[in-house]
Amino acid sequence: MNLYCVRELEQKILRLEEKITTLRETMSGVKPAQLTGLPKEKNFLSSRVEKIAQELIDGERELEELRAEQRVLGAELTIEILRHVHGRAARIMVMRYVLLNRFRDIAFELNLSDARIYYIHAETLKKLKECGMEIGRD
Secondary structure (H helix, E strand, C coil), X not given: CCCCHHHHHHHHHHHHHHHHHHHHHHHHCCCHHHHCCCCCCCCHHHHHHHHHHHHHHHHHHHXXXXXXXXXXXXXXXXXXXXXXXXXXXXXXXXXXXXXXXXXHHHHHHHCCCHHHHHHXXXXXXXXXXXXXXXXXXX
8 A cells, every 4th residue: 555545546436437427428318219119139229228237337336346445545544644643744644645635725724835735745755755654656
């Protein structure tokens, strides 16, 4: 586990959400009139709709699993950060790497300048590296 594990998982989740949105839009584009009067044997349209519906179900199931994994990783990462740093530095690291906040939003939330947030973040990264925590993206 490294500091970027939650962010990397978030990127996977966003890609999957885009796919699910596309599948939903495709399904909503199928008009009931297109499905009525179809012969009993499967034709292209009905098998295509069935395939899209299954992809949608599978995608939503995978999305649920990824979100659960993200919550677990977030909790584990929070514990790991808190083992090594405390106070404001820990809060900044959790806000950045677990809650995935931007530096500017963290600065606003903590009523600090962007420069101060960057400084505390850089110093905390050094400390975490010294403690042997895997940072990632080096």
